[in-house]
Amino acid sequence: MATKPARKPQAATVDFDVYVWEGKSDIVERVSACLGHLDIDVVRADGLEATTEKRAQSSTVAIISVSAIDQPNFTAPDWRSRHSMPVIWVTAEPRGVDPRVYPPDYENILALDFSCAELRTLLFRLVGDIRAGLAPTSRAEPLVATSVSMRQLLTEVEAFADCDASVLVHGETGVGKERIAQMLHEGHSRYGAGPFVAVNCGAIPDGLFESHFFGHAKGAFTGAQFTHKGYFEQATGGTLFLDEIGDLPLYQQVKLLRVLESSAVTRLGSSTDIAVDFRLVAATNRNLRDLVAQDLFRADLYYRLAVIELKVPNLEERGGDEKVAIFQRLLEDVVQEVSVTLPTWLISLVASTRYAGNVRELRNIAERVGIIRRQLGDWDRARIERVFAPLAQASGASRNPRDTAERERVISALDANGWRRQDTAQHLGISRKVLWEKMRKYQIAGAEAEPAGEVD
Structure with missing residues (x-):
């Protein structure tokens, strides 16, 4: 097809190109027609090799038909390891097929009979992500640990990090259980060099547990047009972090226990056992012992998980001084200033407020206060107090x-x-x-x- 001549990249602008690998699907002309009125280059890329140098020159998005995935290096994991441009995958079927049958690796999916509006919406979202990624990134969120309870926790984390045993992390919502799991992973001499795979057990759609965790072979079910490694295989050589393990239904607990006991998985649609080797770290905000007593959680799985148990303290247990220290560090990221001096009334407000969502809720408050400070140029007390008002009401109210x-x-x-x-x-x-x-x-x-x- 005829395409526009390539534009020379300019330092002050970000170009926007679309490379299309259509395989056996006739989609290049449709993509070109949908984007024809925009200043976008559409390139028929079958037979071409995408390079990271191209991505460095411009905002580039690949559109790949799943009919092309039989070619080398055209599965999602292979693509991510070789190229840095994001991908929109076009299915081999028209709409009506549940997109959830595709593994999480294939997160940007269009039906074969996609509309121009659907294409443009997804395309512009990905380009926005690219441009956001080109901006300077904020520093990594620090782990503030000035309280006795947090220092004790970090001592335990350091002691148990380089250990193969499973760890069960307890803590309320938003206290930072995943951060502790990452520290356990990074401190392991062997598994720390492998992947850290985090899975929220409460967010796995019904009926897709096996596909997500065990993976599937090509042709295992309708829409399974490629082989997919599940979470167990993805975590091999590293750490598998299962958040909200208490939300896992009983029938799924049985399957998890079997993997832990056999150290092997069998993909859906296959009869071949695949050996897996990972360290398991699980987390929960529920009392698993109580769930075991109520027959809502398997006792044998609980004993496999709770070889080492750690408890992350909530913000109330960490104290007012640590609340203020965390708030200040989060606020500095928003206002992009170092050593921000907080007014006395704000320090008192932060320290005395109870945050039911813990660090995650405190982060939300810090972002909102930081935006007020950054945009208005001062500490607008009336506006800031309105931000804290709902939390104060929640702290004073008694709930059943x-x-x-x-x-x-x-x-x-x-x-x-x-x-x-x-x-x-x-x-x-x-x-x-x-x-x-x-x-x-x-x-x-x-x-x-x-x-x-x-x-x-």
Whole structure:
């Protein structure tokens, strides 16, 4: 097909090119027609090799038909290891096929009969991610540990890091259990050199546990047009972190236990056992002993997980001084200043407030306060106090156990879905409006910011 001549990259602009590997699908002309009125280069790339140098020159997105994945280096893991441009995968079937049958590696998926609007929406989102990635990145979030409880925890983490035994990390929502798991991974002399695979057990769709964890062979089910390594295989040589392990249904617990006992998995659609070798770190905000007593969690699995047990203290246990220290470090990232001096009234407010969502909720508050400080140029006390007001009301209000449990359930769902409200609502099986109402009822930070047009 005829394409526009390539533009010379300019230092002050970011070019936007689309490379299309169509395989047996006739999609290049359709992509070109959808983007014809935009200043975008569309290149038929079958037979060409994409290079990282091309990505360095411009914002480049690959559109690959799954009919091309029989070619070498055209599966998602191979592509990520060789190239740095993001991929939109076009299925071999028209819409109507549940996209969840595709492994998580293939996260940007279009049906074969995609519309121009669908293509442009996905394309511009990926390009936005590229441009955001070209901006200077903020420093890694520090681990503040000035309290006695946190120093004791870090001493235990250091002591047990270089150990092959499974670890069970306890802690409330948002205390940083995954960060502790990463430290255990990084401190291991052997597994620390391998991958760290984090999985939220509460976010695995029903019916897809086997595909996600065990992987599948090509042709194992409708839409399985490629071989996929599950989480167990992906974590081989490293650490598998299972967050919210208490949310795993009993029938899935049996399958997890079998893998831990045999150190082998069998992909769906295959009869071949594949050896796996990883260190398991699990985390929960629930009391697994109580769940075992209620026959909601398998005792044999609990004993396999709880060889080493660690507890991450919540912010109340860490104390007001540590709250302020964490808040200040998070705030400095937002305002992009070093050693920000907080006013006395704000220090008192941060230290005295109870954060039900712990560090994650404190991060949200720090971001909002930081934006006020950065945009207005001063500490607008009235505005900042309004940010803290819902938390103060929640701290002073007494809730019955049912409301407390429901609030924790909503916060856990928000955590599992990156605080994206649409995804969280779908996860909970409720509408976005109902989610927003629950966030307001239970005084979950951010509920008052919901645009009126998005709650219908």
